[in-house]
Amino acid sequence: MRVRLLTFGVLREMAGLSDETVELKEGATVGELIEILRGRTSNDSTGNGADEGIWRSLAVAVNREYSSLAEVLREGDEVALLPPVSGGCSSYGECGER
Amino acid sequence: MSNEVGKVEIVDAAIAAGEIVAAMKAGADGAVCVFDGIVRDNTRGRRTLYLDYEAYREMALEQMRGLAAEAVARFGVRDVAMVHRLGRLMVGETSVLIVVASAHRAAAFEACRWLIDSLKKTVPIWKRETFADGAVWAAGEPFPEELAVHPRGDAE
Numbered sequence: 633m634r635v636r637l638l639t640f641g642v643l644r645e646m647a648g649l650s651d652e653t654v655e656l657k658e659g660a661t662v663g664e665l666i667e668i669l670r671g672r673t674s675n676d677s678t679g680n681g682a683d684e685g686i687w688r689s690l691a692v693a694v695n696r697e698y699s700s701l702a703e704v705l706r707e708g709d710e711v712a713l714l715p716p717v718s719g720g721c722s723s724y725g726e727c728g729e730r
Numbered sequence: 731m732s733n734e735v736g737k738v739e740i741v742d743a744a745i746a747a748g749e750i751v752a753a754m755k756a757g758a759d760g761a762v763c764v765f766d767g768i769v770r771d772n773t774r775g776r777r778t779l780y781l782d783y784e785a786y787r788e789m790a791l792e793q794m795r796g797l798a799a800e801a802v803a804r805f806g807v808r809d810v811a812m813v814h815r816l817g818r819l820m821v822g823e824t825s826v827l828i829v830v831a832s833a834h835r836a837a838a839f840e841a842c843r844w845l846i847d848s849l850k851k852t853v854p855i856w857k858r859e860t861f862a863d864g865a866v867w868a869a870g871e872p873f874p875e876e877l878a879v880h881p882r883g884d885a886e
């Protein structure tokens with residue numbers, strides 16, 4: 633089966649990741665997809681030191697809803713890898729504070 | 731009165747804060763609380779030139795609508811407007827505007843604070859910050875525990 637992968641922010645710029653269609657075995661979970669993508673990026677020598685940390689801090693959305701590692705994917709699902717969000721006003725943890 | 735919460739939008743052009751605030755006022759309101767998030771000229775002393783915002787647009791809009799509806803239900807405020815801008819923003823420009831209209835001020839303040847805090851944790855929007863001496867994707871706040879995924883082998 634195939635799912636549509638979307639990447640955002642710092643993840644989109646990681647070597648080995650892009651917005652693409654990914655072929656998976658039937659019944660694959662979100663966790664299995666992440667392991668595949670993670671294996672792909674760690675094989676790339678252009679990665680920087682921040683890459684491993686991002687896998688610990690991301691969230692995943694399936695069809696625009698927050699998901700979990702155990703969720704079973706289906707043909708045609710839209711799977712988005714979301715680094716920690718930073719909308720709003722200025723930088724990390726701040727909105728004119730401090 | 732409609733059950734729909736007020737204006738929830740993601741826009742690509744300047745946010746007309748004054749007009750949005752004026753349009754939110756109704757006879758039953760005793761307070762309108764406004765949060766106007768603007769681009770600061772520095773991050774921890776490093777001089778900021780501009781910010782580029784991007785979003786998972788459809789999901790971000792759904793999340794913002796959900797937050798607005800939850801704020802009305804949770805704090806008992808009359809209405810909420812929430813607008814986020816994407817693209818390149820210069821210092822001083824509004825990136826996010828939150829307006830809460832309510833009969834009483836306490837609920838308006840609480841709802842407004844809860845909305846911006848929640849937006850910054852759960853709405854899929856990211857910004858790349860360009861400084862006088864380089865550029866980085868801003869480090870976001872950690873996802874709430876129930877939203878983060880923790881791939882195997884990463885136990886702390």
